[in-house]
Structure formats: C-alpha cells, structure tokens
Amino acid sequence: MTLRLGLTSDIDFAPLFFPLEAGWAGLPNGITTRTDDPARLEKALLAGELDIAPVNPVLYATHINSLSLLPYPVKATDLASDSIFFISTQRPDQLDEATVAVSPNSQTGEMLLKILAAKYYGLNPKPFPVPSEASALEALQGQADTCIISGEAAMRAAGWAKAKGHFVEDLTKAWWIMTGLPLPTYLLAVRKEWTRTDPEATNLARSLMVSFRRAIQSGVEQRSTLLDRASHKTGLPVPALDDHYRLQRYELNEGHLRGLLEFYRRAAAQGLLPQVQDLDFFPSLTPLAATPAPPPRRSQPEQPRPVANPERPARPALERIQATEAPDSAEPETTTPEPEAAPGTPRRSGSRRAAVRAEAKAKGLRVIRGGKDTSGSPGSEDDEES
Missing domain, CATH: 3.40.190.10 (Periplasmic binding protein-like II)
Incomplete structure (x- = not known):
C-alpha cells in the first residue's frame, strides 16, 4: 500500500x-x-x-x-507566529460587539479570538463566515467590523492594514501574553x-x-x-x-x-x-x-560577548549558570601578600633597584639609602621605590 x-x-x-x-x-x-x-x-x-x-x-x-x-x-x-492576525477598523475596546469575518482557513484564529475576546479585549465577537481570506478583507468595507486573516494572506495583509490605520494584532502573541505559553x-x-x-x-x-x-x-x-x-x-x-x-x-x-x-x-x-x-x-x-540531539551549548564562552545594552538584565540561562558556579556563602575579599622573592631573584612587583637591595642584604652587605644605613631598619624590606 x-x-x-x-x-x-x-x-x-x-x-x-x-x-x-x-x-x-x-x-x-x-x-x-x-x-x-x-x-x-x-x-x-x-x-x-x-x-x-x-x-x-x-x-x-x-x-x-x-x-x-x-x-x-x-x-x-x-512567541508570535506573524501569520494569524486580528484586524479591526477600530480599537477593540471601542466595540461592545463586533462582527468578525472569518474564512475556513482561519479556524484557529477564530477560536483564539473567542478565548481571548472577553478577558483580553473586552469584546463579544459574532462570526461572519466568508469563503476566503480575500473575502474577509473585503468585508471590512461594510459587512464586518473586524476580520481574521491567516497564512500567506495574513503575511501580505498585515502591512496593508497598518498603512490604512487599522488595528492589527497577532493573536498567537496575544495568547502568549495571556498564558505565557506558545x-x-x-x-x-x-x-x-x-x-x-x-x-x-x-x-x-x-x-x-x-x-x-x-x-x-x-x-x-x-x-x-x-x-x-x-x-x-x-x-x-x-x-x-x-x-x-x-x-x-x-x-x-x-x-x-x-x-x-x-x-x-x-x-x-x-x-x-x-x-x-x-x-x-x-x-x-x-x-x-x-534522533541525534543538537550539541549542548557551552556554559562558558571562549570569548566574552559584547554587551549591546549594559542596562539590560542578565538572561535567565546565564543567571542559572552563574548560580551553579557561585560559592555557597560570600566571603570578604582579601589580599594575599606576594611571597618573598628568593635571593638573587628580582621581585615581580618591585623595581630593579629594590631587587639589587635585596640581593645586597642577602650577601651581608650594608645598604645605604639617602645617606642612612637601612640594613637593619624595621620595615625596610617593604619600603620600595615605585
């Protein structure tokens, strides 16, 4: 078969x-x-x-x-489908009852409007069946207050309706706003x-x-x-x-x-x-x-992504990643002093002159700074010139 x-x-x-x-x-x-x-x-x-x-x-x-x-x-x-539109010559909140032109291709849009009408729009819709999407648009000339357009016709009609000053609403987006679900x-x-x-x-x-x-x-x-x-x-x-x-x-x-x-x-x-x-x-x-699943997304990008808007809040996924990596309790930030350099090894953070003084002291030589002998002065090890 x-x-x-x-x-x-x-x-x-x-x-x-x-x-x-x-x-x-x-x-x-x-x-x-x-x-x-x-x-x-x-x-x-x-x-x-x-x-x-x-x-x-x-x-x-x-x-x-x-x-x-x-x-x-x-x-x-x-979120929004961009293919099921509710079009009205007036704002819905200005209509107590509305005749809605709807074609056989717009059953989902008609049902969405009935679900959303009272709570979301404050509207009592009355369906007006028409044979096609084109007929639904034509009905706006006098037979109907509103219409529902779906599919290819909706993709073409949305821009036209907005240019005419009509109210245009993506019904799947309105559904998402009301329920939080696609x-x-x-x-x-x-x-x-x-x-x-x-x-x-x-x-x-x-x-x-x-x-x-x-x-x-x-x-x-x-x-x-x-x-x-x-x-x-x-x-x-x-x-x-x-x-x-x-x-x-x-x-x-x-x-x-x-x-x-x-x-x-x-x-x-x-x-x-x-x-x-x-x-x-x-x-x-x-x-x-x-079926093979797509590869998992990296939790840490190799390079930090540029921030388009610094004031924009962190994405939830990023917040979750950060939460898993954060310590259980916050500890006060402390600074650990750099370990003493080995004799004969210049310090990474000190100047060349400080390294020479350290080497001289290690060999038992006297160190004269500003006419004073500082070989045995307290704190002289940390008294470095910048």
Whole structure:
C-alpha cells in the first residue's frame, strides 16, 4: 500500500514543503503527494482521500477519534507566529460587539479570538463566515467590523492594514501574553484507519519524518533561493520573509505540548470544543528521542560577548549558570601578600633597584639609602621605590 501525503503551496509553509516539491529532499518510495490549500487538504483527509496532511488544532480536537498526530514536524513559534492576525477598523475596546469575518482557513484564529475576546479585549465577537481570506478583507468595507486573516494572506495583509490605520494584532502573541505559553498553529494529522490497515504504516511514517528533517535542513542550506521564490510570489521583501521564517519551529517541545493542551482546556471550559485530555501520536514519541540531539551549548564562552545594552538584565540561562558556579556563602575579599622573592631573584612587583637591595642584604652587605644605613631598619624590606 502507499501513503497519500497532502502538501500546501501556501508560502507560510515554504521552509517545510518547498524543498520536497523542488526535489532538494526526496520522499521515500510508496508515498504520493497532492498539493492544495490547507482547508481543502483538511477536507480530503477527513474524506479518506489522504492519509497524512497538515491540520489546524481545532480540526484535530473535533475529529480526535479518527486522527492521530505525527510527532514531527509541527508548525509553531516560541512567541508570535506573524501569520494569524486580528484586524479591526477600530480599537477593540471601542466595540461592545463586533462582527468578525472569518474564512475556513482561519479556524484557529477564530477560536483564539473567542478565548481571548472577553478577558483580553473586552469584546463579544459574532462570526461572519466568508469563503476566503480575500473575502474577509473585503468585508471590512461594510459587512464586518473586524476580520481574521491567516497564512500567506495574513503575511501580505498585515502591512496593508497598518498603512490604512487599522488595528492589527497577532493573536498567537496575544495568547502568549495571556498564558505565557506558545501555541502550534498547524499539526500533521494521520488517519487512524490508515495506521490500522496498512502494515507498512509505521515504517512509512518514520521514513517520512526523516524526509521532513532533510527538507528543512536543505531549506536552511539554500535559504537565499527559498527566500527569492517566496518574495517573488508574495511581493514581500526578502528581509521580512527571512525574519518570519526564523521565528518558525518544527520540533514538538514541552512548551508546545503544554500550550496546545492549555488551548484545548480553555476552549472546552467555554464550551467551544470537546475536552481533549491527551494527544495521540503515531508513531509514539519514544522513538523520536533517538534522533541525534543538537550539541549542548557551552556554559562558558571562549570569548566574552559584547554587551549591546549594559542596562539590560542578565538572561535567565546565564543567571542559572552563574548560580551553579557561585560559592555557597560570600566571603570578604582579601589580599594575599606576594611571597618573598628568593635571593638573587628580582621581585615581580618591585623595581630593579629594590631587587639589587635585596640581593645586597642577602650577601651581608650594608645598604645605604639617602645617606642612612637601612640594613637593619624595621620595615625596610617593604619600603620600595615605585
């Protein structure tokens, strides 16, 4: 049997999928692909036309009985995603109720706004479904007060909306400010029926994860080509795209897991989603730990790094390192006198003249300074000229 994989040409996924499409990283035998926009791929996955495809966290929660998650990769950031924007013609605090234009590609953004609305914005949103991201922007002309834009359309629309004087908010950043947790915006879902019926499912899934790792690495190695293609398609400047892609994370870490489960907990508490007690992965997360980990960071740099802002507080990681190296109790600083130089050896801290005096005294000769015999004077050993 084969694995039917869904890919998207949405430029927000370029570092993940473009290297596969361009042939920079090959796919294992037995895997066929279909390229479409994210909403259509999700429908094809639920219809049994695909076996693995990217899905938003909301769709996974509503179909958790029929879907598992691939442990790698995910699409996430540690702070702001720069790809799910809440755009309003007025500031949200000036709106008691707001009609929100939202497309099928913005399910996660819609759910985020519902979770954040009352506590974070003081807003009661009323969804206004539209067929596409472009339709959501058009609705701002009179049909809706606000809209939610995701993916490639959001990357293009944010600058336009700010230039128009609209309120623009990255919803994943607002989520992070409220909870202190990151939120994966896309997951790779696997049909459970395929995992049960295809005897090669486990091997194919593992091979696919290896291909994804190679694809992401090849994208890093050929970043200029990837950025040029993305810029040509979107019209966005290369530096902006470079900054956007550098924010993206593909490894599923503890913070992403906690953020995702907290997202489900809050949505369930408001009656927006069914309860999600745990996440079901295929294959399990245990084999993934065997992949080579990046080398540990040095606790002490070879050369001190320049300080860009001396008033900026120390980073937490640095504070932890310093704490482990600090003594248990602070001792008053003491100065240990330098040991006496051996006869015939000049002192490191004294002058040449002081060394000559020490040598003369060691040989029993009289030392005359300023017309006075100081050979036996108390403290004469330390009375050195500078």
